[in-house]
Amino acid sequence: MDLARFVVDAVVVEGRSLRQVAVAHAISKSWVHKLVVRYKQGSYEALAPRSKAAHRIPSRTLDELEDRIVLLRKELLDQGFDAGAHTIHYHLSLTDKSPPCVATIWRVLKRRGFVTAQPPQAAQVLPNPLRSEPSQ
Secondary structure (H helix, E strand, C coil): CHHHHHHHHHHHCCCCCHHHHHHHHCCCHHHHHHHHHHHHHHHHHHHCCCCCCCCCCCCCCCHHHHHHHHHHHHHHHHCCCCCCHHHHHHHHHHHCCCCCCHHHHHHHHHHCCCCCCCCCCCCCCCCCCCCCCCCC
């Protein structure tokens, strides 16, 4: 933010051109222009770095559907049934025309803290019955 403030002051207060400031600080002229516009719209507070994260994620599962998945899991567990992603998918398919896939249900359960991923198991080396052991 210090560089942004310095650049804006050079253009607004000192009256230097955008091009002169950009060349002097090895930044693009368009970036200098954006900073000046931000300053004019919201003073120095508008020069603070902005998040580059998306404002919304269109492919994210809706909260209502996630709540239904969690509720169904709790109901199945209370009734003593298996409450895995495949079972939940089956029960959702009874009421929904197109339920989410099993992987999506599993991700929802993991995100909500119902499932913890297990580390992969080490492979067991079994003796080969066709290979004879050397006799001693």
